[in-house]
Structure formats: structure tokens, C-alpha cells
Amino acid sequence: MSSDLDQLADMGFDREKAQMALKKGGNLPSAIDWLDKNADKSMEDLKADEGEEESALPQAGASANSMVCNDCGKRFRNMTAAQAHAERTGHDDFAESNEEIAPLTEEEKKAQLELAKQRMMERKAKQADEDKAAAKRNDEIKRKHTKESEDAKEDLKKKEQIKEAQQKKKEKADDIAAKKRIKDKIEADKAERKRKADEEKAMRANPAAYDPQGAGSAAAPGGAGAALASAQAAKPKATHSEARLRLQTPGGNVMKNFPAETTLFEVAHALQEESGVQASTFTQNFPKKVFDQGDFGMTLKEAGLVPSAALIVQ
Structure with missing residues (x-):
């Protein structure tokens, strides 16, 4: 028949840690509970905790053969097993006893081992459910943050599109206004050139109307030559068209x-x-x-x- 330590090792527990668990729990089921509770701790941490617990135990308890829970009457081989019971049940009234607890039979060991395994599986299942719920909450938070980020990006994109459209509209309006100013100036320049051309044409058709003094002097003696000279001087210079x-x-x-x-x-x-x-x-x-x-x-x-x-x- 294999020992409790061999059974714990076969279940995958570290032998040194399993040995400490058996020492603290006093039996296989309590050892499994202890190992499950301290699964995340290293041997260095466990040894440090053990030193603190031993220094904190009262000296009077060293002569006791067992501990008894006054709340439920259950007996325990040592203080560690009683503490595990207190943490599991919430009972806090314990007393020392000189009564020595008889060793468990093989049948009792098997029964307690199955019970301990069942409890361990239940704790693992509960922890898995809690981890699953936590993962679901994290996913919901992540999706919410992602949606908020995407909404913010979409809102910024829309604002940029509106701003760009307004800028293009302004540029188009400015371009139309500039072209209109140029067109108006061209039309005004054309009208001014036409006015000057009409005025020059009228002057060439009737010079006397614009220079009556010159017309009168043309009638005086010698006035014909002076009028001819004046007409030649008023003749426009050759221009390129x-x-x-x-x-x-x-x-x-x-x-x-x-x-x-x-x-x-x-x-x-x-x-x-x-x-x-x-x-x-x-x-x-x-x-x-x-x-x-x-x-x-x-x-x-x-x-x-x-x-x-x-x-x-x-």
C-alpha cells in the first residue's frame, strides 16, 4: 500500500511541498486542502510562514495530543488542521485535548481522499467560473472602449470632412469672386476704350467743333497754310494693331x-x-x-x- 506522500506525488504535487502539507494537515484530505490553498506559494515562502506560525503558537499547546472544536465537536490531530477547519467553517472556539486520535483506516483514508478530491475539483470549477466571468467582463469593457474609440474616430472624420467641404466651398466662392472682378475690370476697360475711340472719331470728323480758334484762323490770310500744318501735326502717329x-x-x-x-x-x-x-x-x-x-x-x-x-x- 502506497503512503500518503506517494499518493500526493502521484497526483502531481511536489514531494517536498507534499511532505510539509502532511505535516501541517495531519491526514491526506487536510494535506490536499493545504496544498490547494498554498499552490501559488514557493517553498521559501512556505518555510518562512512555518517559522512565523511556530513562533506564534502558545507553549501550552505543545503537550496537547489533539484539538477539539467546541462549535461542532470535531477533533483534529494538530493546530494546523484546526486552523484549516476554522478557515473553512468560520468556527472560532477551539480547545486542547489530551485524547489521541486513532490513525485512519485504509477505507477512511480512501473516503477522505475522495472527499478532498471532490472539494478540490469543486473549488477549481468555481475558480474557473469566476475566471470565465471575469474574462467576460473584461471583454465587455474592451468592446465598450473599442466602440467609444471608433465612434470618436468616426466623429473626428465627419468633422474633418465638413471642414474640408466648407474650405472647398470658400475657395470656389473666392475664385468666382476673383473672376468676376477681372471680368468687370475687362468690361470697364473696354467701355473706356470705346469711349475714347468714339471721342477720337468725332474729333477727326469735326476738328472745328473741338478747336474753334484754330478753325477761325484758317480763314485769315495765310490761314490755309497754318491749318494744313495744324492738321498734319494733329495726325495720329502710326500704331501697331x-x-x-x-x-x-x-x-x-x-x-x-x-x-x-x-x-x-x-x-x-x-x-x-x-x-x-x-x-x-x-x-x-x-x-x-x-x-x-x-x-x-x-x-x-x-x-x-x-x-x-x-x-x-x-
């Missing part, structure tokens, strides 16, 4: 002819339509001039680009 431009783009040079009254905005539009190049500025190296979008309402003649010019498109 066309501008030849060399436009340097990122894709190469583009040569084009435009009427002198063409605006820089119209040049940029034609360049984009034909070459796909979007011009934001025109730069003339000599003399050094930079025409930005605020200048696009100027005609080529007003910009000094007639009869020819070389421009860098950017």
Missing part, C-alpha cells in the same frame, strides 16, 4: 499673334484652351515686368507688349 508673343511654358515655347486690344486675361484663356497651360502670371525679362492676375484686365497695348514680346508663363 497686332502683337506677336512668344510664350515660354513648361511644355515648350508657343508663338501666337493677338490683336493689340486683347487683354492678358484673354491671352491666358486662349493658352489654356489650346495648350492646357493655366497661367497665373506673365513675366517679361527685359524690361523686367511681372503681370499677375490683378493685371489681367490690361490690354497688350497698355502692357507695352506691342508689337512683340517674350513672356514666361507661370
